[in-house]
Structures are given as structure tokens and as C-alpha cells.
Ligand SMILES: NC(=O)c1ccc[n+]([C@@H]2O[C@H](COP(=O)([O-])OP(=O)(O)OC[C@H]3O[C@@H](n4cnc5c(N)ncnc54)[C@H](O)[C@@H]3O)[C@@H](O)[C@H]2O)c1
């Protein structure tokens with residue numbers, strides 16, 4: 001018998017989930033989104049089998065419901081679901097970046113046919129909407145599950161329905177999840193936005209500033225380009241943790257300020273060294289803090305066809321490229337191509353091939 005899966009919210013995360021669920025045999029996917037363009041696009045691309053006009057009307061025929069909406073809307077849907085008359089079991093899950101408010105609402109569910117397992121794939125993008133969705137978004141990424149009590153069956157069912165994502169599941173308590181994501185996701189976002197604000201202010205007195213913003217500034221502030229309403233929602237859902245972290249951060253910055261004011265060079269070196277050691281020790285070959293690809297860096301000249309030549313060499317050797325990024329290309333000056341491969345063998349073979357053709361290549365270790 002077919003399993004019927006509904007996905008509410010066909011944006012970056014919901015769209016990517018639907019693409020993976022659709023790959024499974026014997027699954028029917030129903031999509032719901034208030035943005036009718038996204039709904040239509042998902043249907044035309046065959047990512048969903050049916051379009052729902054009203055989520056609550058289709059829920060009685062659904063076995064598994066993914067709520068991939070902004071967190072506040074996820075909580076609203078949970079409230080509404082409780083009152084729906086169901087004649088079979090319904091497994092409900094979400095993808096919210098903060099779990100506290102959602103899990104509190106889920107604990108209030110009285111509908112005996114509903115079981116709830118919280119979920120949060122630790123992979124995303126600064127882009128949003130269905131057009132940013134991609135099937136390999138969760139490959140090798142951690143997918144956190146925060147089940148309520150007695151939800152072992154729900155956890156297994158969810159892992160099975162998500163098997164095509166190739167994500168790595170990790171069960172955490174709500175508190176553990178919200179504390180850790182505050183540290184490695186929410187607070188860094190706050191800092192990235194504040195750095196951009198600082199640059200924006202200095203731009204008024206230094207009009208050339210934006211032209212100086214090179215790799216470092218771009219790397220550390222990429223996430224500040226994410227969808228602001230999504231992050232407003234995340235900040236207020238994880239409000240207590242963020243305030244706590246901000247207080248700690250201010251204390252630490254005050255200490256750093258005294259190092260600089262009082263010429264504490266050794267303390268400053270220790271501070272920087274300890275950060276480097278920890279950062280260098282973060283997992284690199286799995287999706288997580290740092291993307292899971294095997295990268296090479298190739299020097300190129302800013303001339304028409306320069307990128308094409310490099311790609312052609314690799315394509316002729318039938319080498320599979322995962323991603324290409326142009327770093328720091330400025331008019332008339334050497335730029336760098338970052339090319340990512342799915343395996344270390346392809347990384348090494350590509351470097352050897354390009355070096356034979358006299359390209360300067362650095363292999364990222
Ligand atoms: N963006 C990320 O990197 C990321 C990563 C992991 C988890 N999440 C979580 O995923 C959830 C969705 O984020 P996203 O990045 O996919 O956002 P998104 O904006 O790409 O997608 C949200 C979708 O929901 C639709 N929508 C909004 N309100 C609706 C409503 N009331 N009813 C029906 N449809 C509605 C929108 O039209 C949109 O298509 C959020 O809870 C977020 O915390 C995001």
C-alpha cells in the first residue's frame with residue numbers, strides 16, 4: 001500500500017525534503033504552500049503528486065506530515081491539527097531551527113492518532129524558496145531528531161521515509177538542541193549581521209570600503225544574506241539562549257579589549273592560537289561545520305574562456321565536479337577557482353592533470 005506524505009511549505013527545506021521522499025517507491029507526496037507559484041512549480045517538476053488547497057482537509061488521508069514552515073506558523077499548524085478528526089495514525093514532524101516552542105506545543109496535543117517527532121536538518125542555505133531547493137541538500141548532514149517520550153516507532157518511520165536524503169540522524173533533547181544550535185548557528189548569524197552593519201557605517205566615511213571587502217569579510221558574513229524574516233523568527237524562538245550568549249560574548253570582548261589597551265601581546269596570541277586549533281579540528285570531510293567536499297584551488301587569469309579551459313580539462317578526463325566557486329577575481333588580476341569533488345581520488349587526479357597543463361594548484365588538506 002502507498003504511504004501518503006504531505007509537505008506543508010515547499011520552500012528551501014520543504015522542497016528539498018519532498019524531492020527526496022518522492023524518490024521512494026510507493027509514496028504519494030501531497031504539497032501545500034500559500035505561495036501558489038511554488039506549489040505549481042513543485043507539481044510541474046514532479047516533486048509532488050498532488051497540490052492541496054487546504055492542509056487540514058487532506059490531513060485525514062496522510063500518513064506522514066512534514067511541516068516545513070516558519071517556526072511561528074509551524075506552531076499554529078500544530079494547534080489546528082489537534083482538532084482534526086482522524087481515522088488512522090498520523091506521524092507529524094517539523095524542520096524548525098529552534099525546538100523549544102514547537103516541542104512545547106506538540107506536548108499539548110491530545111489527538112490520540114497523532115504522534116510527533118521534532119526534526120531539524122543541519123543543512124541549509126542563505127537562499128530561500130522552492131527554486132533554492134535541491135535533492136542533495138542533506139547528504140551527509142546531521143539531521144537532528146527530538147522525539148517526545150515513547151516515540152521510538154515514529155523515529156524509525158521517519159528515518160525510513162527520509163532514507164534518500166543520506167542524512168545522518170542524531171537524537172537530542174530539546175534543551176541540548178537549542179543550546180548547541182544557539183552556539184554554532186544562531187549566534188554566529190547575529191554576529192555576521194552586526195559585522196555588516198559596522199561596515200555599512202564605516203562606508204559613510206570611507207566610500208572605497210566596499211571595494212576592499214575581500215575573501216575574509218565575504219566568508220564571515222555570507223549568512224547575513226539569509227532571509228531576514230526566517231532569522232527574526234529564529235532569534236525570538238531562541239531568545240533566552242541568545243541573550244545569555246550575547247552577555248558572555250560582551251564579557252569576552254571586554255577582556256580582549258583590555259589585552260589590546262594594555263599591550264598583552266602574549267594573551268592575544270594565545271587567544272588567536274586557541275581559536276585556530278579548535279577551528280582546524282572541526283570535522284571537514286563530513287557535512288557539518290565545514291562542507292563535505294574535497295577541494296582544490298586553481299589560479300586563473302581574468303580572461304574570457306579561462307574558466308571554460310579548466311572545466312574542459314576535467315570534463316575530458318570524465319571527472320565529476322560537485323561545485324565551482326570563483327574567489328577574488330578582479331579585473332586583470334589572477335583569480336582563484338575553488339573546485340569541489342565528491343572524493344579524494346578525484347581531487348588528487350584533477351590536481352595532477354591541471355599541474356601537467358601548467359596550472360598552479362593547491363590541494364585543500
Ligand atoms: N534556511 C535554512 O538554512 C534552514 C535550515 C534548516 C531548517 N530550517 C527551517 O526550515 C523552515 C523553513 O525554512 P526555509 O528556509 O525552507 O524557508 P522558505 O522561505 O524557503 O520556505 C518556507 C515556505 O513556506 C511557505 N509558507 C510560509 N508561511 C506559510 C503558511 N502559513 N502556510 C503555508 N505555506 C507557508 C512559503 O511560501 C515558503 O514556500 C523554518 O522553520 C526554518 O527554521 C531552515
Ligand SMILES: O=C(O)C(=O)C[C@]1(C(=O)O)C=C[C@@H](O)C=C1
Nearest residue numbers: 097121122123124125126185223
Ligand atoms: O548554510 C547556511 O546558510 C545556513 O545558515 C544553514 C544553517 C546553519 O548552519 O546555521 C542555518 C539554519 C539552520 O537551522 C541550519 C543550518
